[in-house]
Amino acid sequence: MDITQTRFEVSKATLQDISAQVMKVDQPLLAGQVLLAIDCFSFTANNVTYATLGETLRYWNFFPSGDVAKGIIPVWGFADVLASCCASVHVGERFYGYYPMASHLVVEPANISVHGFVDATHHRKSLPKIYNQYTNTETDPLYRADAEGLQMLMRPLFTTSFLLADFFDENDNFGAEQLVLTSASSKTAIGTALLLQAGKLVQEKRTHLVGLTSSANKAFVESLGCYDQVQSYQELAELNPKAASAVxxxxxxxxxxxxxAQHLADKLTYVSLVGVSHWDNRQGLEPLSIVPKPELFFAPTQAEKRLRQWSTAGFYQRLASAWSQFEIFSRAWLNIETYVGNKEIEAVYQRVLAGKQSPDKGYILAFSKDALS
Structure with a gap:
């Protein structure tokens, strides 16, 4: 194996510090290993969350950089098998999954089936299983060749939405009559709101969904129609302080x-921490004396529980059913933009990190134009 690999490394201490490392990789594949060529991936605020919580939730551990001060941010995308020393994984097969922000990845497939495999590389064995699964596009019920961009952008976010909505449904919305979603323009919040609304129709729940967003994004969020009420951050006083509420x-x-929390006072029943869209203000979470104490929602925990309860096939059947409706919905408002090359990749990274992306846009990144042909 003799390839030139490009990978992006960021400073764990200063996320704005990012650089493309180009290096020769000439060591041969070992028995059982597979070389994947990553041709394109999405980049969203979700990836910033991976970096922000890299130490806490071990996101830096998936793709070690070799330098403890630097990390490689995980992304979601597609890759083709470039070389294989694994009899059951063949050159040319295409897989959707969790990749480094890099052009290549060596994996050790295990639990191989027609649907895909799990990467059993030693350092990944103790990490959440859902991130180690690679899905063969030939048998993936969610895959369409003409919708790869949408899938890269929205599938990982929507999967979190699906699991979060399931978690709240399982807990009967924690007794809330009013459910408040902050950063309501974020794609994960939008997916969650859509699923919660669908659940209300099926189960006849009367929970009032409120989206909080910036003044600049308020009209956009209102146009989606998936919240019962939309308020800007400056309009917190409009929240009903007399209704049992979860956030x-x-x-x-x-x-x-x-x-x-101060506005809702003793009517606050539950607070779930999901994303960090305003990552630079996250330090403000540490000293919070909110009652009840905010709890971090970790999607893989809910996923692994449902995979056991529903089986893998059952889980993905339910996800695919929900996804089909969300795909139709998102096509009406999501504009996908594609950027190619190291400089453009870095520019998009800085834009998303700074929170300057428009909520109706999604970014697909590629190392070369050939990857998009």
Missing amino acids: IDFAGNGQLLSDV
Whole structure:
């Protein structure tokens, strides 16, 4: 194996510090190993969350950089088998999955089936299984060749939405009559709201869904129609302080969460921490004295429970059914933009990190134009 690999490394201490490392990789594949060529991937605020919580939730451990001060951010995308020393995984097969922000990845497939495999590389064995699964596009019920961009962008976010909505449904919305979602323009929040609304129709629940967002994004969020009420952050006083309320916090802004909790006071029943859209304000979460104490929602925990209860086939059947409706919904408002090459990849990274992306846009990144042909 003699290839030139490109990978992006970021400073764990200063996320703005990112650089493309180009290096020769000439060691041969070992028995059982497979070389994947990653041709394109999405980049969203979800990936910033991976970096922000890299130490806490071990996201840095998936693709070690070899330098303890630097990390490689995980992304979701597609890759083709470039070389294989594994009899059951063949050159040319295409897999959707969790990849490094890099052009290549060596994996050790295990639990191989027509549906895909699990990477059994030693350092990944103790990490959440859902991130180690690679799905063969030939048998993937969610895959369409003409919708790869949408799948890269929205499938990982929607999977979190699916699991989060399931978690709240399982717990009867924690007794809430009013469910408040911060950073309501984020794609994960939108997916969650859509699923919660669908659940209300099926189960005749009367929970009032409120989306909190910036003034600039308020009109966009209202146009989606998946919230019962949309308020800007400056309009917190419009929240009903007399209704039992739960909060799903996608923003990660400690001051905002504190203000919401203060307004709802003893009517607050539950606070779920999901994303960190406002990653630079996350430090404000640490000293919060909110009652009840906010709890971190870790999607893989809910996923692994449902995989056991529903079986792998049952889990993905339910996800695929929900996804088909969300795909139709998202096509009406999501604009996908594609960027190619190291400089453009870095520019998009900085834009998303700074929170300057429009909520109706999604970014697909590729190392070369050939990957998009």
